[in-house]
Amino acid sequence: MQLSPSVTIQQTDTGLEYLAIESALCSATIFLQGAQLASFTPKDQAPLIWMSEDEDYQQGKGLRGGIPICWPWFGVSQHEGWPIHGVARTSLWRAEEVNEHDDHIEVSLSLPMRSVDKTYWPHSTELKVVFHLSTTLKVTLTNTNVGDSTIELTQALHTYFPTSDITATQVDGLQGSQFIEFAEGPFEQNEVVSFARETDMVYTQAAPMQHIRTPEGTIAVGREHSTSCVLWNPWIDKAKRLSNFQDEEYKTMLCLEAGNVMEDKVVLEPGQSHSLSTIIYWL
Numbered sequence: 075m076q077l078s079p080s081v082t083i084q085q086t087d088t089g090l091e092y093l094a095i096e097s098a099l100c101s102a103t104i105f106l107q108g109a110q111l112a113s114f115t116p117k118d119q120a121p122l123i124w125m126s127e128d129e130d131y132q133q134g135k136g137l138r139g140g141i142p143i144c145w146p147w148f149g150v151s152q153h154e155g156w157p158i159h160g161v162a163r164t165s166l167w168r169a170e171e172v173n174e175h176d177d178h179i180e181v182s183l184s185l186p187m188r189s190v191d192k193t194y195w196p197h198s199t200e201l202k203v204v205f206h207l208s209t210t211l212k213v214t215l216t217n218t219n220v221g222d223s224t225i226e227l228t229q230a231l232h233t234y235f236p237t238s239d240i241t242a243t244q245v246d247g248l249q250g251s252q253f254i255e256f257a258e259g260p261f262e263q264n265e266v267v268s269f270a271r272e273t274d275m276v277y278t279q280a281a282p283m284q285h286i287r288t289p290e291g292t293i294a295v296g297r298e299h300s301t302s303c304v305l306w307n308p309w310i311d312k313a314k315r316l317s318n319f320q321d322e323e324y325k326t327m328l329c330l331e332a333g334n335v336m337e338d339k340v341v342l343e344p345g346q347s348h349s350l351s352t353i354i355y356w357l
Contacts, residue, residue: 078174081181086131093169097179099208105140107133109167109183109203112140116209119356120290123211124236124327128318136163138318139234139327141213141352143203146195146227148304148335159232161194162201170202178208197225199342210355214298217349219342227340230304230333231352233295237288240269240307240325247284248305253277254336269328272309278302278336286330291356295330298351302338304331 077083080097092112095102102114115121125139136142136159145162157164167183174180185201198221206212219225237243245267252260253275263277280303286293297303306329308316313324332352334340340348 078172078179080174080179081172088131089133090131093172093181095179095181095207097174097207099178100211102205102207102211104181104183104205105137106167106169106183108136108143108163108165109185110137110140110142110163111205111211111213112137114207114211114354116356119209121236122293122354122356124234126319126323128320128323130318134164138316141234142232143215144228144230144232144331144333145201145215146229148228148230148333156194159230161190163232165189167203178206181205181207197221197223199225210353212351212353214349214351216347217340217342218347219344222344224344225342227342228333228335229340229350230331230335231350232304232329232331233352233354234327234329235286235288235293235295237286237290237326237328239289240328242289243328244268244287245284245305245328245330246287247281248277248303251277251280267305269307269309272312273305273307273328275305276302276333276335277305278338284330285357286328294353294355294357295332296351296353297332298353299348300332300334300338300350302333302335304329304333304335306331 082094084094092105100116103112114123129138142163144159147160170182182204200218202216204214248263255275283296
């Protein structure tokens with residue numbers, strides 16, 4: 075693979091390889107394990123992505139922060155014992171292309187399907203993710219059905235966002251959508267969302283743009299080919315049970331995840347493709 079002047083391959087002390095991007099527009103890191111973006115900072119602006127200070131970057135284990143790719147199912151599988159959020163986030167992806175332009179850098183990776191256990195995913199598909207990096211971040215996950223039968227899947231770009239104070243943070247733009255929380259609902263979202271307890275809301279019929287208002291400023295979060303999203307903060311008790319997560323870190327993060335979940339699941343006929351995108355920037 076041909077790299078560009080702004081992109082280098084580096085490695086953690088634990089042996090995980092990642093692409094390090096340092097350009098006039100932004101800095102970022104993208105791990106080959108999980109094709110997981112772990113940081114993104116536009117030039118002369120604050121970071122847009124959160125990562126736990128307790129993350130220890132172990133092989134075969136999803137990273138606590140960044141943008142984990144949940145695929146080919148979101149959340150807990152209907153099959154007992156199967157990995158939560160699917161297999162993509164712990165699989166080793168292949169870096170395909172790096173293209174540097176005056177106004178952006180584009181990095182694409184693919185998931186070698188021979189490395190995916192057919193117990194979990196017996197279907198013939200191609201999976202690719204493209205990172206479009208400028209002062210704005212766009213991540214696009216594309217599924218293509220290369221088999222001869224219809225397939226269904228759920229997925230999410232599980233983005234972790236930073237804030238200095240979750241109690242002074244709000245999410246605007248979910249009004250009018252429906253949500254399920256802790257297996258109850260659906261309920262209608264009528265107001266701007268604030269945080270004062272554990273939050274785990276799965277939204278459908280959601281508008282394509284939300285705004286996260288933090289003490290540091292407002293983060294715009296857009297979606298394409300998605301009418302569903304997930305809003306999550308573990309709060310006090312669950313934070314203590316999470317791996318690679320400090321007890322007090324719930325105060326400094328939230329997840330707002332572009333998804334294709336529940337009624338918004340992806341259905342692909344033979345030869346069809348579907349692309350899920352999230353677009354993130356400071357207002």
